Amino acid sequence: MNVNNSNNLSHSSNDDDKSFQQFDLDGIDFNIVLSGNKTGGKYSLLELHFSTEKENEVPLHLHSRETLVIYILEGNFSFKYGNEKIDGNQGTLLKFEKDIPHSYRKTGKTPGRLLILFFPAGFENFFLDLGLNQSKMKQSREEDQVLLHVLEKKYGGKFVFG
Template identity: 35%
Template sequence: MPPGQGSSGTLGSIGVDFKLWGRDTGGAVSIVEHPFPVGALVRPHLHTREDEYSIVTEGEIGFRSGDREAVLGAGGYITKPRDELHAMWNAGAVPARMIEVISPAGFENFFHELSELLLSVSQPEVSEIAELAGQYGLQFGQPDWLPDAIARYNLTPLPE
């Protein structure tokens, strides 16, 4: 995949650039890139089927996975194991970007379907997103540390 190629979409608060699909790797991994606008927050969630490995390539991205919290700059790595609640946010004053390695592959299809849904409807029903998430073993959480992280990093609050 040459630089700058691959399809792109939106996941709401962040973007997604598709680089390697499961069909490209025999199902072993998929790779996407996520651009993070200033103030972007990815809702706390956990995966029941895959592990994620993130590499920051631009800016600063904050991560909370389980009880671990870190802000990483370009070149920083973090693991987000399956069944561990995690969230990510732009922790800086400039746009940020990261590479996401998903193992095993398959969850990239959730990103694709969510992006398509968000293109077709400006404000999808919560039940539509919950149903789609359930198909991929994705669960959302509302941890008690979230309001503090939103305040500390001046993040855009999540819709209820």
């Protein structure tokens, strides 16, 4: 797992403001547009940027606390949601309920951007913890797996391998 934390993108001098931070996770840029500390914990908003270079994928996972609303801003995507396969392009709006495994892949050679609303808020901090921990030291693959397991427990998420 390759994570680069670009905390210098913050647009606020307030250390408690977790908005406008960007993290690169295996070639997908995760931008925290609006954090839960600005919404009273009701929701958070992330924007994901997928490169044109390859068909990046967020692997199959689930959230035990949050429902997601995903809006395709740009590009073509293929989603797995439970047993369904859903293809979408610009303007597609999807709602993924908690506890149902899902994944998404940008398809084709064009850029891709997703806007993801998490409600309630809190999961945006997964990226903060992952990015901050990864930026402090270069970890081995085994240490990455341990960190992911700790963060899964902390944030109620789970990657589904199999």
